[in-house]
Amino acid sequence: MINSTTHEFSLEALRAGDRSEFARLVDAYSAPIYRLGLKMLSNPQDAEDVLQNTFLNALLHLADFEGRSSVSTWLYRIASNEALMLIRRKKANFSIEDMQPEDSDDEVMPETFVDWSLLPENELLSEEGKRAIDSAIKHLPESLRMVFILRDIEDLSIKETAEILNLSETNVKTRLLRARMALREKLSAYYGERNPRKEKE
Amino acid sequence: MSAHSHENCQALLGTLSEYIDGELPADLCKEIEKHLEGCENCRIVVNTTRRTIDLVQAPQQSEALPDDVRERLFKRLNLDTYLREKLSNGQGG
Structure with a gap:
């Protein structure tokens, strides 16, 4: 997670080709961008491609960057485009089993009512628990997954997420709610089985 | 959902994200x-x-970039000098 207030970069130095300032930028943002790639593509090699292409593209376009958005927003925008392009390229090779459900306008109504929220942390975050969380994120439709990653994993604001993805704030809020509810359902099904409390009818 | 479909529940669902994120007015x-x-x-x-x-x-917040991934990134960007400086100062990752 990047706290944008703790990372300030000189746009002038970056645009003038200051290698040391660029190295600082790479250092600050490489971990979150790699994480975004990993969560979007679920594959370390693809995540590394997203990471490298993001900074190669940033280097190529720094001179054109006018600073209308923050450097952080600009970098995340390049990274999310790289990730989505790679997903599209790979989809051409996807088999039918790899297809994910398309984003739909279905209502987001909760269906599982088991309170597993007080299970101990070591149980929730056991190796198996972490795999269940990763799998739940992986199975979100990509348009919801990207919003969820930026907002809830990287802790960016609704406004920043909207700017990065070129969406309205309302649209980001809708997608975020749907992503959260879908994950809650999946995790409720998983943790609910481990919860001694009975499900309400 | 039949046991859980009264109006207030629907209204809550609409503002759930904002409520959880602490973005709703106090009233x-x-x-x-x-x-x-x-x-x-x-x-x-x-x-x-x-x-x-x-x-x-x-689990995400403690995740650092793997050293080998970082090294390949800096090399690809011709920033090897800075990679060495950072690593020798023990600030890698």
Whole structure:
């Protein structure tokens, strides 16, 4: 997670080709961008491609960057485009089993009512628990997954997420709610089985 | 959902994200909390949604970039000099 207030970069130095300032930028943002790639593509090699292409593209376009958005927003925008392009390229090779459900306008109504929220942390975050969380994120439709990653994993604001993805704030809020509810359902099904409390009818 | 479809629950669902993120005005929060006192299903949805977000964030925050990935990135960008400086200062990752 990047706290944008703790990372300030000189746009002038970056645009003038200051290698040391660029190295600082790479250092600050490489971990979150790699994480975004990993969560979007679920594959370390693809995540590394997203990471490298993001900074190669940033280097190529720094001179054109006018600073209308923050450097952080600009970098995340390049990274999310790289990730989505790679997903599209790979989809051409996807088999039918790899297809994910398309984003739909279905209502987001909760269906599982088991309170597993007080299970101990070591149980929730056991190796198996972490795999269940990763799998739940992986199975979100990509348009919801990207919003969820930026907002809830990287802790960016609704406004920043909207700017990065070129969406309205309302649209980001809708997608975020749907992503959260879908994950809650999946995790409720998983943790609910481990919860001694009975499900309400 | 048949046992859980009255109007206030629908309204809560519409503002759930903002409520959890602490972005609602105090009077609306009070109304929601009043509803939650009497509606166990909504309470469960709020608790488990909140926990879902915590759980997803928790393991991520300590995740550093793997050293080999960082090294290849700096080489690809012709920033090897800075990679060495950082690593020798023990600030890698």
